[in-house]
Amino acid sequence: MKRITIGLGLMALAVLLHGCGGGGAGGGAGIVANERVAFVRVVDPATGNPVPGAEVHFVTDTGNIPLRRVVATQTANPNEISLSLARTVKSDAREGDFVLSGIGGDLVFRGLWVRQPAGYTAIVRHITPENIRRVIQTPASPTTQAACLVASNRAGVVRVVFGGPGVIDFGVIEIFPNNPQVPPPPVDDVCP
Numbered sequence: 520m521k522r523i524t525i526g527l528g529l530m531a532l533a534v535l536l537h538g539c540g541g542g543g544a545g546g547g548a549g550i551v552a553n554e555r556v557a558f559v560r561v562v563d564p565a566t567g568n569p570v571p572g573a574e575v576h577f578v579t580d581t582g583n584i585p586l587r588r589v590v591a592t593q594t595a596n597p598n599e600i601s602l603s604l605a606r607t608v609k610s611d612a613r614e615g616d617f618v619l620s621g622i623g624g625d626l627v628f629r630g631l632w633v634r635q636p637a638g639y640t641a642i643v644r645h646i647t648p649e650n651i652r653r654v655i656q657t658p659a660s661p662t663t664q665a666a667c668l669v670a671s672n673r674a675g676v677v678r679v680v681f682g683g684p685g686v687i688d689f690g691v692i693e694i695f696p697n698n699p700q701v702p703p704p705p706v707d708d709v710c711p
Contacts, residue, residue, distance in 0.1 A: 555622040555681055557586060558609045559631065559669075559689040564644065565701040569615020570694050572636030576661055577619050578668055580627040583661045586617035608686060622687070624678030630668025632661040635694050642703035644693040645669040654703070656710045667710035 561573050576583040585598055589612055593601040605612035612618070633643050635657065644654045647670075658667050665671035670689050673680050681687050695703035 554620055554684050555624070555677065555687055556608050556685070557619040557622060557687045557689060558612070558616065559586065560613075560616045560691045561633070562615070562691060562693055563639075563696055564693040565696055565698065569613075570636065570639065571615075573639075573694055574634040575617045575692070576632045576634075577622065578629040578632050578661055578663060580629065580663065583632065584619060584622075586619040586631075589614055589616040589618060609688070622677055622681075624676075626677045627675065628677050628680060629663045629674050630665065630671035631689060631692070632668055633657050633692055633694065638697055640695045640697050640703055642695045642706065643669065644695070644704065645690065646693070647690040648688050653708070654706045655708060656706045658710055662710075664711060666708035 557577060559575055561570050561575060562568060563570050575586045577586060587598055587600040589602055589605040590596075590599045591602055591614055593599075593604070600618050602612065602614055605616065605618050608618055608620070609616075635641055635643070641657045641659075642654065643657055644652060646652050653669075653672075655667065655669060662668070665674065669692055695701060
């Protein structure tokens with residue numbers, strides 16, 4: 520966690536010293552730091568609002584790295600990041616989004632694992648920035664099995680799959696509420 524905090528601080532300093540670029544379709548601010556930063560939005564499909572208590576983990580062959588939840592102001596919680604700092608990464612970031620900085624190029628990415636909070640089902644729909652949709656049933660604990668992970672189609676060595684430093688935008692993850700008025704769609708892959 521200390522490495523993530525230091526990395527975010529350096530990234531913010533680099534942006535302040537070199538100015539912001541970006542623009543376009545909600546792209547990130549001009550990332551000058553030497554790192555890759557993952558971004559994903561997690562919402563309730565019925566309301567479009569963030570899902571309190573959700574967790575997202577960057578799953579690798581060597582372990583799982585929790586993404587930090589975007590909150591209004593900086594707190595002492597190492598699993599949170601302030602909205603102002605998150606917006607230096609992605610200009611349209613909002614509270615409830617998730618960010619992970621300092622992703623090593625030699626890590627082997629397997630996918631994103633989502634822990635749903637109470638009141639929600641294990642069914643999630645991933646919508647990529649290219650509007651490709653996939654419905655997954657997430658397991659109770661992280662796994663490296665592709666059928667159980669969001670963005671598993673991008674599995675591989677980080678520097679090969681995602682290229683050099685910059686923002687890795689994973690799009691939107693919808694977590695379906697445990698509500699008969701909002702039935703989840705059928706899953707595309709069966710998670711063993």
